[in-house]
Amino acid sequence: SSQQSNEMIANKIELFDNVIPASNSMMAHNLYDLGVLLSRNDFIDLSKSMVSKMKKLILRNGEYLCNWALLALKQSLPKVEIVIYGPNAHNYNIEMLHHLKSNYYLLGTEKESSLSLFLDRRPPFGKTYIYVCIDNTCSLPVESTSDALEVLKNY
Numbered sequence: 632s633s634q635q636s637n638e639m640i641a642n643k644i645e646l647f648d649n650v651i652p653a654s655n656s657m658m659a660h661n662l663y664d665l666g667v668l669l670s671r672n673d674f675i676d677l678s679k680s681m682v683s684k685m686k687k688l689i690l691r692n693g694e695y696l697c698n699w700a701l702l703a704l705k706q707s708l709p710k711v712e713i714v715i716y717g718p719n720a721h722n723y724n725i726e727m728l729h730h731l732k733s734n735y736y737l738l739g740t741e742k743e744s745s746l747s748l749f750l751d752r753r754p755p756f757g758k759t760y761i762y763v764c765i766d767n768t769c770s771l772p773v774e775s776t777s778d779a780l781e782v783l784k785n786y
Contacts (some may be wrong), residue, residue: 646685652698655681660702667710667736670747679706708710708734709766712747715739717759726776727761756781 638672645654659681666674670681693700709715713724713735738748752772754760760772761779763786770782 645677646688646699647692647695648698653696656685656696656698656702660698660705662703663706664736667712668738668746668748669708678702682706705734709786710736710764712736712738712748712762712764713783714752714762714764714769715759716744716749716752716762717741718757719759723759723761723776727779730776730780 634774639686646656646757647653648656658716659678659772661683662674664676665671666676682699682703685696686703689696689700689703713731715727715738718741720741724737724739738746740746742747743749743753748764752762754759755773758774760774761776762772763770763782765780765786773779
């Protein structure tokens, strides 16, 4: 609750999963994903801080903290961002989705975008480029989904 709000009888902080994942674990997931997509390290750092504060509980009571454990796993793996830019972005996105496992961020646009992942990546007119980035290091652009999948095989 806000520091400016009226005092509450009890300030409940939901940590444990129940029928649905704990609200705080969902927020930590959202912060991490938004941090990656928007290139906001402050969001990523906050999400990692939330998980680190849960580490002892996760190790002791993992069966009640599955969503936290999933996020800890996600944060421990390399970040894989696939950026598709150009007139065939939509079709390439659909094609890539058929081959991808989890823990990938797939973004595509046919026209200019203000997202930082698209900055300085505009392909020549009429071409569609696919960038595969692992932990903020990107491969040279490729022009086919098969070439992009080949880059991912090395990951």
